[in-house]
Amino acid sequence: xxxxxxxxxxxxxxxxxxxxxxxxxxxxxxxxxxxxxxxxxxxxxxxxxxxxxxxxxxxxxxxxxxxxxxxxxxxxxxxxxxxxxxxxxxxxxxxxxxxxxxxxxxxxxxxxxxxxxxxxxxxxxxxxxxxxxxxxxxxxxxxxxxxxxx
Numbered sequence: 001x002x003x004x005x006x007x008x009x010x011x012x013x014x015x016x017x018x019x020x021x022x023x024x025x026x027x028x029x030x031x032x033x034x035x036x037x038x039x040x041x042x043x044x045x046x047x048x049x050x051x052x053x054x055x056x057x058x059x060x061x062x063x064x065x066x067x068x069x070x071x072x073x074x075x076x077x078x079x080x081x082x083x084x085x086x087x088x089x090x091x092x093x094x095x096x097x098x099x100x101x102x103x104x105x106x107x108x109x110x111x112x113x114x115x116x117x118x119x120x121x122x123x124x125x126x127x128x129x130x131x132x133x134x135x136x137x138x139x140x141x142x143x144x145x146x147x148x149x150x
Contacts (some may be wrong), residue, residue, distance in 0.1 A: 071129035071147035082113035
């Protein structure tokens with residue numbers, strides 16, 4: 001790769017808020033990234049430049065930290081964004097807890113969305129293997145809430 005192209009890429013990285021640029025041109029590739037350094041005063045960003053060399057197979061990415069093991073079973077996910085409540089009122093017992101048997105159609109929890117309380121029913125019959133959300137915690141659409149072992 002031409003040195004002028006590399007200098008242009010360095011300037012592009014310095015002028016932008018990008019953390020990394022990688023360009024592949026045929027069998028050649030260049031990767032530019034900002035060095036992560038702790039500075040006490042503002043300074044020009046340091047750059048690390050990979051030498052232009054024929055592309056080689058990239059090493060396998062490092063494995064991500066293992067998530068806590070979840071029990072086997074069917075996931076019940078949130079159908080909406082809102083606030084998760086495990087009981088109908090603060091003084092009431094939870095609708096379900098780990099180990100309870102549920103049938104399809106049983107209420108598992110309430111999700112409050114726009115001041116409306118929405119009962120979330122089980123799609124499966126079986127045993128509650130895990131409750132994945134804490135009471136009064138915000139939830140997102142599609143977020144797993146429960147695992148039901150069928």
